[in-house]
Amino acid sequence: MIEVSGIYKSFGKKGEIPALNDVYLDVKEGELFGVIGPDGAGKTTLFRIITTLLLPDKGYARVGRYDVQNDFRALRKILGYMPGRFSLYQDLSVAENLAFYASIFNTTIVANYHLIRDIYVQLEPFKDRRAGALSGGMKQKLALCCALIHKPQILVLDEPTTGVDVVSRKEFWQMLQRLKSEGITILVSTPYMDEASMCERLALIQQGRILSKGTPAGILSDYSGRLLSVRTGDIYKAKLALENAADVDDVYIFGESLHVKTQNLDPARIERLLAANSVEVFDIKVIPPTIEDVFLAKLQS
Amino acid sequence: MTAFFLILKKEFRQIFRDPAILRLIFLMPVLQLIILPFAADYEVKNIKVGIIDLDHSDYSRSLITKFENSSYFKLAVYSSDHHQALKWLEKEEADLVIEIPPRFESTLIRENSATLQLVVNAVNGTKGNLGAAYTSGVIQQFNQEIRKDWFEFPRFNPEPFITVVPISLYNPYSDYQRFMVPGILAVLLTMTGGFLSALNIVKEKELGTIEQLNVSPIRKYQFILGKLVPFWLLGFVILTLGLVVSYVVHGIAPGTNIGNIYIFTALYLLAIVGFGLLLSNFTSTQQQAMMVAFFFMLIFILLSGLYTTIESMPPWAQKIAYINPLTYMVDAMRMVLLKGATLRDLLPHLRVIAAIGIVLNFLAIWTYHKRS
Numbered sequence: 001m002i003e004v005s006g007i008y009k010s011f012g013k014k015g016e017i018p019a020l021n022d023v024y025l026d027v028k029e030g031e032l033f034g035v036i037g038p039d040g041a042g043k044t045t046l047f048r049i050i051t052t053l054l055l056p057d058k059g060y061a062r063v064g065r066y067d068v069q070n071d072f073r074a075l076r077k078i079l080g081y082m083p084g085r086f087s088l089y090q091d092l093s094v095a096e097n098l099a100f101y102a103s104i105f106n107t108t109i110v111a112n113y114h115l116i117r118d119i120y121v122q123l124e125p126f127k128d129r130r131a132g133a134l135s136g137g138m139k140q141k142l143a144l145c146c147a148l149i150h151k152p153q154i155l156v157l158d159e160p161t162t163g164v165d166v167v168s169r170k171e172f173w174q175m176l177q178r179l180k181s182e183g184i185t186i187l188v189s190t191p192y193m194d195e196a197s198m199c200e201r202l203a204l205i206q207q208g209r210i211l212s213k214g215t216p217a218g219i220l221s222d223y224s225g226r227l228l229s230v231r232t233g234d235i236y237k238a239k240l241a242l243e244n245a246a247d248v249d250d251v252y253i254f255g256e257s258l259h260v261k262t263q264n265l266d267p268a269r270i271e272r273l274l275a276a277n278s279v280e281v282f283d284i285k286v287i288p289p290t291i292e293d294v295f296l297a298k299l300q301s
Numbered sequence: 302m303t304a305f306f307l308i309l310k311k312e313f314r315q316i317f318r319d320p321a322i323l324r325l326i327f328l329m330p331v332l333q334l335i336i337l338p339f340a341a342d343y344e345v346k347n348i349k350v351g352i353i354d355l356d357h358s359d360y361s362r363s364l365i366t367k368f369e370n371s372s373y374f375k376l377a378v379y380s381s382d383h384h385q386a387l388k389w390l391e392k393e394e395a396d397l398v399i400e401i402p403p404r405f406e407s408t409l410i411r412e413n414s415a416t417l418q419l420v421v422n423a424v425n426g427t428k429g430n431l432g433a434a435y436t437s438g439v440i441q442q443f444n445q446e447i448r449k450d451w452f453e454f455p456r457f458n459p460e461p462f463i464t465v466v467p468i469s470l471y472n473p474y475s476d477y478q479r480f481m482v483p484g485i486l487a488v489l490l491t492m493t494g495g496f497l498s499a500l501n502i503v504k505e506k507e508l509g510t511i512e513q514l515n516v517s518p519i520r521k522y523q524f525i526l527g528k529l530v531p532f533w534l535l536g537f538v539i540l541t542l543g544l545v546v547s548y549v550v551h552g553i554a555p556g557t558n559i560g561n562i563y564i565f566t567a568l569y570l571l572a573i574v575g576f577g578l579l580l581s582n583f584t585s586t587q588q589q590a591m592m593v594a595f596f597f598m599l600i601f602i603l604l605s606g607l608y609t610t611i612e613s614m615p616p617w618a619q620k621i622a623y624i625n626p627l628t629y630m631v632d633a634m635r636m637v638l639l640k641g642a643t644l645r646d647l648l649p650h651l652r653v654i655a656a657i658g659i660v661l662n663f664l665a666i667w668t669y670h671k672r673s
Contacts, residue, residue, distance in 0.1 A: 051516050052516065053512065053515055053516065073518065076516055076517060076518050077518050079516060081512075081513070081516045083509060083512045083513070085509045085512075086509075087508065087509035087510045087511075087512050087513050088510065088513070089311070089315065089510055090508065091315050091318050091319065092311070092314065092315065092318075096311075096314065100307065100311055101513070101517075103303075103307050104304055104307055104308075104514070104517045104518070104519055105517060105518065106303070106518075146513070
């Protein structure tokens with residue numbers, strides 16, 4: 001459904017790091033595809049090219065039967081785009097915004113109400129309130145409604161969960177799952193690695209390059225090491241001690257604990273090593289890698 | 302076409318919801334037209350005169366009385382000390398000083414001529430020049446009178462005598478307000494038509510709302526037309542308000558050719574809204590747009606013949622003035638309001654405005670991109 005091939009895009013002067021560097025991507029029809037990477041990785045640039053807002057320097061992208069450069073007019077009819085920044089009319093009310101976006105696509109709220117019903121019922125009590133006066137989560141829901149109201153075949157969402165609380169984030173992903181079941185192809189980006197498991201397939205992106213692609217399970221199985229999670233009294237001292245140890249491929253701070261990538265999965269050995277450096281150990285266990293671990297490992301290599 | 306009406310509807314909704322814009326549209330023209338013409342007035346009145354009288358004669362007293370009686374002058378200071386003159390000018394107690402030398406009267410009688418000294422503060426050139434000219438006029442009149450005293454004129458003039466009687470057409474009392482009001486109205490139309498439309502589009506850019514429109518099937522021309530028409534219509538509202546104020550406050554009756562103003566304005570607003578659109582294509586924040594608009598507004602106003610005549614500008618400035626759309630609007634407004642110009646009279650101006658409008662709008666549409 002979406003095919004991105006050898007896309008290259010740079011802004012500004014020559015010699016600077018390109019925003020996108022030889023990007024390939026394919027999204028199947030009806031799929032919920034995630035693009036995951038930190039801020040500045042090139043997610044927004046990629047999405048702006050797919051949504052016909054930006055022209056690539058090299059390569060091509062096709063959405064459905066349409067080329068983003070040549071058939072942009074036809075493509076815009078089947079595309080729903082929700083930019084990362086809230087970009088509805090703040091001085092129009094919820095209902096007016098929705099009606100406006102429905103009408104510029106030559107449709108009505110009633111015609112496609114079934115698509116947005118579940119989301120819109122939460123907005124309904126505020127339908128006469130100006131969009132600018134809504135809470136963050138409500139704004140996101142309204143933006144999603146506006147992107148959906150013309151029943152797009154492809155929905156492109158740029159960081160829809162950034163700056164939204166944990167409960168609303170979870171709710172938002174559930175909404176996307178429901179939309180997927182309606183047959184809409186969804187391309188979504190997020191900087192949160194923990195949201196990777198919500199996607200059917202995903203691509204990890206960093207500095208304009210795709211690091212890895214596949215199903216969440218597939219990407220995790222690519223991970224070529226074993227992982228220990230260590231909780232200690234002095235996390236920095238422990239990190240220093242383990243960094244120089246033999247057999248340890250990588251050590252990094254992961255929230256409140258330390259992730260140790262190693263081929264030798266003997267917790268007792270690590271514990272002894274830390275004790276020798278007078279670091280108190282609370283807990284050591286073998287854990288399966290998360291997407292974030294994969295991402296960090298890919299960055300290392 | 303429906304897309305165009307949708308944008309239009311949305312624009313009007315937003316405009317009528319913005320109290321700042323409403324105030325700008327309705328209060329600004331009314332207040333400015335009421336206040337500005339009274340203040341922006343080149344007529345020089347209340348010139349402060351200082352007199353140093355070293356003669357103290359009948360003639361010197363009657364000359365002083367002449368100044369006292371004139372509405373242009375105000376006798377501010379009087380002294381018999383020659384050194385006082387410069388001090389008055391320095392302290393701005395007097396704008397000009399007339400010094401009547403000792404034995405003024407007796408010299409005049411004995412030798413048939415006498416001299417007076419006139420010293421003028423020329424920091425404000427206009428005031429200085431006009432003050433000196435008015436003073437000469439008063440002294441001339443004084444001269445005439447004393448000649449009459451000396452010898453009676455014969456019944457028939459022995460020499461031919463030419464008297465010039467000026468008649469002021471179109472503005473019979475040479476009233477400065479009548480000259481300024483139409484011009485200021487033209488400036489107001491430019492500000493609201495051109496710059497509100499520019500700010501409006503840039504606002505969509507700044508808030509990112511233009512992104513959503515750009516991925517929609519709305520076409521370039523539909524978007525631009527939808528933005529252009531509301532400000533075009535608002536221009537007519539401002540024009541009508543302005544004409545009412547001119548009539549009520551300044552007594553300028555537009556006469557039977559009032560329709561011509563609307564026809565001309567229709568074309569002019571198209572040109573100036575095109576300018577606003579062009580401006581918006583090259584700026585990305587409202588602040589930038591504001592500053593650039595301000596820059597152009599100053600040039601438009603100063604090089605439009607609103608305050609100063611274009612003919613007296615240096616040649617390069619005249620060239621700019623003749624491609625300045627405001628020049629034609631100011632002139633057309635004066636032509637219709639003061640002279641009752643017909644469409645035929647306005648035709649040369651209409652042609653130029655149409656050309657400027659086509660160029661500006663073409664450039665605006667050409668440089669507007671939905672994607673980069």
